[in-house]
Each structure stands twice: as structure tokens, then as C-alpha cells.
Amino acid sequence: MSTLGIIAEYNPLHNGHVHHFREAKSLSGADSVIVVMSGPFTQRGEPAAVSKRARTEMALHMGADLVIELPVAYAVQPAEWFAFGAVSLLAATGVVDSLCFGSEAGSLEQLRPLAQFLARENSRLREEIASRMALGVSFPAAYSGAAAQAWEASFTGEEKPPDAAELLRQPNNSLGLHYLIALERLGSSMVPLTVPRTGAGFHAPLQPGSSIASATAIRRLLLEGGSPAPYLPEYSLSILAREQAAGRGPVTLEAFRHPLRHTLLTRSAAELKSLHEMNEGLENRLLRIFARLEPFTIEGLLQGLKSKRYTHTRLQRLLVHTLLNHTKEELTPQRLGQGPAYLRVLGFSAAGRQLLKQMKQRATLPVVTRPAQFDHPMLRLDLAAAGVYAAAFTDPQRQELLADYLLPPVMV
Structure with a gap:
């Protein structure tokens, strides 16, 4: 029995995610799937459109067997730490054999050698990043520019290196590269896989007649009062409608x-x-x-x-x-570099219940299904973030504000 790992936000889960899920499962030949998913706040510094419980439910209906929360300490971070935290969790389960992500490149031919090179990142590269930022360049632009320069300089003779700058301009390539770097730095045996990203780009507007749209465009459509029906599977649409009717979304910054x-x-x-x-x-x-x-x-x-x-x-x-109220002291590079300290289970299917049994024997981190029975500084941040998020509902109830304490994992 083999298990596939997927890292996602499902904000909300749409047809493009379903396509990736099916392609990833086919490519890996996996029998089961574990998803590491952001909680109430996402990597771009936005609240998720609907709660992590609702999005967990969507993922389980799609076919995921187990959903684990990416701690907010890693979820609301640049790609480097987001990827490191998520890959660390998959590795810590002790049961994941492969990791599949979408990319514009559609293959690992160029991404993997670049990741192996950057995983050995030296002080000179960091200095180049700092010097570019001193000129007023943003960190993503400074990182991609410095990485491309170092990569090209590593080639000698007439051999022409792949265009790293062009690769890193594409958002899914860039995030996928950081997944690969995390695998290298962790020395993980998980096999990386990638499928070509299909359909609309991150900022692309809705395309008439298409069943695929970006999550950004779908969220914008929701705020404008439009129907996302053409772009979502039926179960996502139903869950989204239920959350909206209950005043639990869409939540915005x-x-x-x-x-x-x-x-x-x-x-x-x-x-x-x-x-x-x-x-x-x-x-x-x-x-x-x-x-x-x-x-x-x-x-x-x-x-x-x-x-x-x-x-x-x-x-x-x-x-x-x-x-x-996240402080510098709580989220130092040294603390983040230690990786997550627990595997917080958000939901599971019947097959996921069997995975949980395996994890309890093989995982290198505590498996947490009841947060009230486990204590850790990063988990306290997760619990606080969930409460703050729920306070933005139209009329938040005690069970919503304290859902992490009062409700069991989602079961489908």
C-alpha cells in the first residue's frame, strides 16, 4: 500500500484541484492520499474564504483520506518556510511515499537540478540577496535574481544552463522548487512528482465556456455575488452555499x-x-x-x-x-528551522482511519486529534488563529469560536 502527499489550501476547492488530484494519484499509483492544508489563514496573507473544517470536508469528498493542518506559523510565510513546514509534516507521518505538486514546467528535468544546487545555499547567495534588497527590490525578486545568477555561474565551458530566472517567474514552479529544496534538506526518501498546471493562471480572469478558473478569480466572483457553479465540483458548491447561508463566509481580510x-x-x-x-x-x-x-x-x-x-x-x-500578535521571538528562523512539532488531524475517511493507525506506530511527531489534550506554543498560535478567524462570521457562536476544542475531526 502506497501513500501520496499533496500540499494545498483549497481556497475553495475547485475543478483545477480535482484535475490535479486525479492526475497526481494516477502518476503516483498511490492507494491513499494525505493532504497537508493551510488552516484559517493562507500563504498570501489572506483569510481563507471558508473555514478549515469546511475545506477539509471538500477535500475528503474529493477523495483525500486524511487532512493534516499546516500550522499557522508556517502557513502565513514566504514560500521557503511554507514549503519546509508542509514537507516536514508529510515526512513526519512515516507513511508518505511520494509528493506531487503542480508546475508550469510539467516535469522535474530542470527543477530538480536547480533545487539540489540551491539546497546547498551558501553565504555568498544570501549576501547577493541582501545586496539586491538594499537596492529596493522585493525578496521574491531578489531571491530569484540571485539564485539565477549563482546557478548560471556554476556552469563552466560552453554548456548553457537552463534559464533559472524564467523558471522562477512562474508561481507554481517557484513553490514546487521550494518543495524540492525542502526534500533535499530533510534528506527525505519521498519521491517528488509533478503534473503540468492546467487552465487559468493565478491572476487570469474567468474564461467564458471554461470549467477551470483560479481560486483568486473564484473568490473575486463570490464577493461580486456571482455563481461559481461552473468552476466547482458539486460537493464544494454545496458546502460553500451552506457556509454562506450560515454567515460563515466568504471571509475577507x-x-x-x-x-x-x-x-x-x-x-x-x-x-x-x-x-x-x-x-x-x-x-x-x-x-x-x-x-x-x-x-x-x-x-x-x-x-x-x-x-x-x-x-x-x-x-x-x-x-x-x-x-x-505573532512576535519575532515566536517565529525566529531557528525555531522554524526545527520544523513542526505535531501532526494536527483535521479530518479523515474510513481509509484515513487505517492510515491514522499506521501513523501512530510510525510517525516521528505526536498525532493530535484533540488539541485540548496536547500543548505546544505553535499549537496555541493555531488555536488562537482559529478563534480570531471565526470572530469574523456574521454572528459567531461559541461552538464556532471554540471549534478546535469542542468539535472532533471531520469524518466523511
Whole structure:
């Protein structure tokens, strides 16, 4: 019996995700699938459209056997830490044989040698990244530029290296590369696989007549009051409709403007400076822009903060860390580098129950199905994030605010 690992956000789960799931399972020949999924907040620094329980339910209906939560400490991070945390969890299960991700490249021919090279990253590369950022370049652009330069310099003679800069311009290639780097650094025996990304690109608008759209376009459609029916499987559509009817979505970053405004009104610059990713005087700039915004909106704050150096995504993550009071001390590179400390089970199928039994014998981390019976600093961050997220519902009930404590894993 073989098991496939998939890393996802399913925000929401759409037809493109179903295509990837089927292709990945076919390519791997796996009998079962474990999904590592972001919780209430995502890698781009946004709240998920609907709760992690609802998205877990979608994943199980699609055919996933077990869903594990990626701790918020890794979920709301640049690609490097997002990938490291997720791959570490799959490796820690002790039962995952392969990892499959989508990519624009559609093969590992160019991605894997580049990942093997970058996994041996030296101080010179870090210095080059820092020097590019000192010129006002954003971290993603600085990283891809420095990585491409180092990669090309490693080739000698007339041999022409693959165009690393072009590879890294594609978002799925870039994230996939970091999955491969994490596998190398962990010394994992999981076999990497990739399937060509199909359909709409990340920022592509909806295409008439197509059944595939990006999650970004679908979320935008939801906010505009449109129907996502052409782009979602029936079970996702049904779960999404149920959550909307109950006032539990779609949740947006703007829904947190009141608690964020409270934070900015009651914290000094020195206090804000202690928060994760609050670097280079951003706390002073944040308070200056906040003071002159009328009316106060999250989007207005982001537009005021945005610059060539700070991307929209980077700033959204900063605001989420501010909202959740994530400190630099809690999320140091040293602590993140130790990897997650537990396997938090969000849901499982009947076959997933058997996987859980295997994991309890083979996993290298504690398997947590009842958070109230396990304590860890990172898990406390997860529980707090879930409560803050639920507070944005139309009329949040106790069972929703404390769902992680009161409700068992989702079973389908």
C-alpha cells in the first residue's frame, strides 16, 4: 500500500484541484492520499474564504483520506518556510511515499537540478540577496535574481544552463522548487512528482465556456455575488452555499478591519516592532499611514504601504501577523528551522482511519486529534488563529469560536 502527499489550501476547492488530484494519484499509483492544508489563514496573507473544517470536508469528498493542518506559523510565510513546514509534516507521518505538486514546467528535468544546487545555499547567495534588497527590490525578486545568477555561474565551458530566472517567474514552479529544496534538506526518501498546471493562471480572469478558473478569480466572483457553479465540483458548491447561508463566509481580510484598527490604536511603535516581519521601520510607516486614513480600510492601508520593495502579499502577511500578535521571538528562523512539532488531524475517511493507525506506530511527531489534550506554543498560535478567524462570521457562536476544542475531526 502506497501513500501520496499533496500540499494545498483549497481556497475553495475547485475543478483545477480535482484535475490535479486525479492526475497526481494516477502518476503516483498511490492507494491513499494525505493532504497537508493551510488552516484559517493562507500563504498570501489572506483569510481563507471558508473555514478549515469546511475545506477539509471538500477535500475528503474529493477523495483525500486524511487532512493534516499546516500550522499557522508556517502557513502565513514566504514560500521557503511554507514549503519546509508542509514537507516536514508529510515526512513526519512515516507513511508518505511520494509528493506531487503542480508546475508550469510539467516535469522535474530542470527543477530538480536547480533545487539540489540551491539546497546547498551558501553565504555568498544570501549576501547577493541582501545586496539586491538594499537596492529596493522585493525578496521574491531578489531571491530569484540571485539564485539565477549563482546557478548560471556554476556552469563552466560552453554548456548553457537552463534559464533559472524564467523558471522562477512562474508561481507554481517557484513553490514546487521550494518543495524540492525542502526534500533535499530533510534528506527525505519521498519521491517528488509533478503534473503540468492546467487552465487559468493565478491572476487570469474567468474564461467564458471554461470549467477551470483560479481560486483568486473564484473568490473575486463570490464577493461580486456571482455563481461559481461552473468552476466547482458539486460537493464544494454545496458546502460553500451552506457556509454562506450560515454567515460563515466568504471571509475577507477587510472583515478584520475593526480588530486591526484597535491594535493600531493601542500599540506603540516599539510594541509593533516586536512583531514578526515588522522590519526596517515598517512600524513607523504603518502608524503614519493609519493616522491619515479616512475612512479606515485594510485595502487603503495596503495601498499606502505598498512599494517596489514590499509586495502586496508580503504586506498582507504582515497585517495577519499583526492581527494575530505573532512576535519575532515566536517565529525566529531557528525555531522554524526545527520544523513542526505535531501532526494536527483535521479530518479523515474510513481509509484515513487505517492510515491514522499506521501513523501512530510510525510517525516521528505526536498525532493530535484533540488539541485540548496536547500543548505546544505553535499549537496555541493555531488555536488562537482559529478563534480570531471565526470572530469574523456574521454572528459567531461559541461552538464556532471554540471549534478546535469542542468539535472532533471531520469524518466523511
